[in-house]
Amino acid sequence: MTIPPPAPAVAVLRQDGIALWRQIASTIEADIAAGRCPPGARLPTEAAFAASFGVNRHTVRRALEALSHAGLVRVEQGRGAFVAEDVLDYTVGPRTRFSEWIRKQNKEPSGEILALAEHAAPANVAKGLGVRTGARTVHYRRLGLADGRPVSLTDHYFSAQRLPGMLAALRTETSITAALRRVGIDDYLRQSSKVTARAPAAGEASLLRTARNRPLLICENINVDHAGAVVEFAISRYPTPRVQIIFEP
Numbered sequence: 001m002t003i004p005p006p007a008p009a010v011a012v013l014r015q016d017g018i019a020l021w022r023q024i025a026s027t028i029e030a031d032i033a034a035g036r037c038p039p040g041a042r043l044p045t046e047a048a049f050a051a052s053f054g055v056n057r058h059t060v061r062r063a064l065e066a067l068s069h070a071g072l073v074r075v076e077q078g079r080g081a082f083v084a085e086d087v088l089d090y091t092v093g094p095r096t097r098f099s100e101w102i103r104k105q106n107k108e109p110s111g112e113i114l115a116l117a118e119h120a121a122p123a124n125v126a127k128g129l130g131v132r133t134g135a136r137t138v139h140y141r142r143l144g145l146a147d148g149r150p151v152s153l154t155d156h157y158f159s160a161q162r163l164p165g166m167l168a169a170l171r172t173e174t175s176i177t178a179a180l181r182r183v184g185i186d187d188y189l190r191q192s193s194k195v196t197a198r199a200p201a202a203g204e205a206s207l208l209r210t211a212r213n214r215p216l217l218i219c220e221n222i223n224v225d226h227a228g229a230v231v232e233f234a235i236s237r238y239p240t241p242r243v244q245i246i247f248e249p
Contacts, residue, residue: 020055024063027053032072032083039085040149040209043073074241076211085242088151092219093248094189097177098144098152107146114207115141118160118167125157128222128233136160138167140176143207150208151243154236163231180231188231194220195245200237210239217245 031037044052049060064081067073075081088105090096102109121129121137129137137157144152156176158166169179180188197215205212216237223232238245 020053021059021062021066024049024053024055024060025066028063028067029070029072037083039083041083042079043081043083045080076213079211085149087241088146088243089246090238090243091246091248092190092193096190096221099175102144102146102151105146108148110145110148112143112145113140114143115139116167116170121157125233128220128230129157129159130230131159131161138163138170140170149242150239152236152238153204153207154234157233158231162229176232185225185231188223188225191222191224191228191230193222193247197240200239204237208237208239210242215240217243219245 028037028043037043043049043064046057046060046064049063050057053060064073064075068075068081072084073081074084086105088102088107090101098111099109116139118136118138120134121131123133125137126133126135129135131137136159138160140156140158142154142156143150144154160166163180163183163185165183166179169182170176173179173182177188196218198218200208200210200212200214200216202212204216208216210216216239219234219236219238221232221234221236222230223234225231
């Protein structure tokens with residue numbers, strides 16, 4: 001979504017003691033606060049703002065820089081300025097669940113299943129699950145949404161040998177927790193999480209609706225049952241600055 005520039009009637013006044021760029025910044029800030037500029041929306045170009053406010057582009061640029069420093073706007077090189085998005089706190093604890101996390105942020109969780117199949121485990125997945133390379137695994141890829149906006153892209157892996165029936169369970173159940181119960185896992189806990197960061201691939205950026213120059217937080221998680229046996233290895237991608245990860249002691 002791109003916000004149209006303000007009407008020419010909104011042109012700033014050349015008042016003594018109030019810099020033009022401050023007036024422009026205050027006008028944009030008021031539009032953001034009133035909801036006329038929703039989170040993630042692309043703001044008009046500097047040229048469009050300059051024409052609407054009757055000022056030069058340098059004045060507009062200074063106003064946008066001030067809003068960026070205040071955390072209200074993010075400026076991306078070559079793409080323009082965008083209204084800053086709400087930052088979701090993803091707290092990594094022993095019982096992290098997607099729906100619970102999103103509801104704690106006062107948002108509605110939903111998701112899109114992008115892949116569900118059984119195939120041979122590559123080396124990194126085999127290591128995470130504690131099985132041999134090439135062992136049969138169930139792969140479940142899901143795009144997680146908060147109020148309809150993508151906040152995570154996760155590949156979930158399960159050992160087909162350890163959890164027979166998991167593929168069928170995921171086809172019928174609405175959550176991983178419910179699917180695991182179907183195959184005899186009443187509960188599961190986080191054993192470890194490894195977090196790194198990298199630039200998104202083109203497909204990841206498209207699915208997460210993020211720029212290629214905005215890094216992703218990559219979280220590799222190993223979940224176990226109460227006996228300590230691995231039940232899931234997952235690789236999650238979170239777009240910054242939409243999500244920040246917090247570790248509980």
